[in-house]
Amino acid sequence: AAMKQTKGLEGDKMSIIKFEFNPKVGIDNPALTLTEDMDGDGVGEPRFYLLTKESTETFGFCLHEELVCPGHVIRQIEMGGVAQRRGLQDGDRLLQVNGHFVDHMDHLRVVQKIKASGNQVLLAVLDGDSYEAAKSLGRDLSQMLPDDIRPRLCHVTRDKSGFGFSVSCPEGTKGTFQLSVLQDGPADRAGVPPGSWLLELNGDSVKSYSHTQLTKKLKQSGNKVTLLVASSAVEEFYRLRGLRVTAALADTSRLPFKVRELHLVKGPAGYGFLLKEDDCSSGGVGQFLWDVDAGLPAEQAGMKEGDRVLAVNGESIEGLDHEQTVGRIRAREDQVTLLVIDPAADEFYHSVGSGGMVLL
Secondary structure, X not given: OOEOEOOEOOEOOEOXXXXXXXXXXXXXXXXXXXXXXXXXXXXXXXXEEXXXXXXXXOOOEEEEEEOOOOOEXXXXXXXXXXXXXXXXXXXXXXXXXXXXXXXXXXXXXXHHHHHOOOOEEEEEEEOHHHHHHHHHOOOOHHHHOOOOOOOEEEEEEOEOOEOOEEEEOOOOOOOOEEEEEOOOOHHHHOOOOOOOEEEEEOOEEOOOOOHHHHHHHHHHOOOEEEEEEEOHHHHHHHHHOOOOOOHXXXXXXXXXXXXXXXXXEOEOOEXXXXXXXXXXXOOOEEEEEEOOOOOOHHHHOOOOOOOEEEEEOOEEOOOOOHHHHHHHHOOOOOEEEEEEEOHHHHHHHHHOOOOOHHHO
């Protein structure tokens, strides 16, 4: 197939990203698909797939930008790979990455979004014939997708009235908890939707909890609690597709813990920081920023000593060693963009099982 030549992340190469598969992912997990019913114009429905891998592996497909086929095209699906087992088809067009509509985005930006997803990504695709038919009819492809398919992570701080929510569940059941939210209370201010379903408490699934066990866990949480919740519409979306919702898929925009994007332009004395490999407090090894020089570009951009680097120039460094990370930073001669997280935020995201990668 003809391919558009672009100057991508690896120099003057075709803008293609290859994802190998995870052989440890079993084939018993259902593909997250919607039935491809065709309307009178020959346009099918989008299909949804959750792909999961390990950090040393990839997802088993390539993403192409081609001269003869519009859109972001799924190609080179590996036999036996996770993409094939989940049901991705050659020629499918990628519409959504982790709930974000991407059809209108620059190809390299879409590639970066997938790379930044870490080890789990939720894709929405449309078969090639339906995509081209919809385009020829002038359809707005974004209108074919749900408005919001992400659960929420909410961090609630108790006040004099409590956490501002109550929990109900069907008598004699476990793991099914619906929240009633007090208007303008702590939970409401933290972004918990009224009537939402509780999925995780402080990073632990509540699926096996009884109401008594959940109440005890809440009391043990002290003055702060982190909830993974889903509205009724989001809960139904995942349930109908056999998908377990995790913090890695969550909307974190309402959390008080943020990552920061730092754009540095090199000065006569360089950037003004050192990169050090060290153990993370939550386990594993990370790349940390130290010796930030006063008055130089790093400090001016907002860099703080102890920040951990999550991504370089929009691409996750998960799984890279020190030398590889340095190489990414030096890839552009006079500027670099770093995504970083401070120690407190880093510890929080690891405590709720997302490791900070959810923010990428």
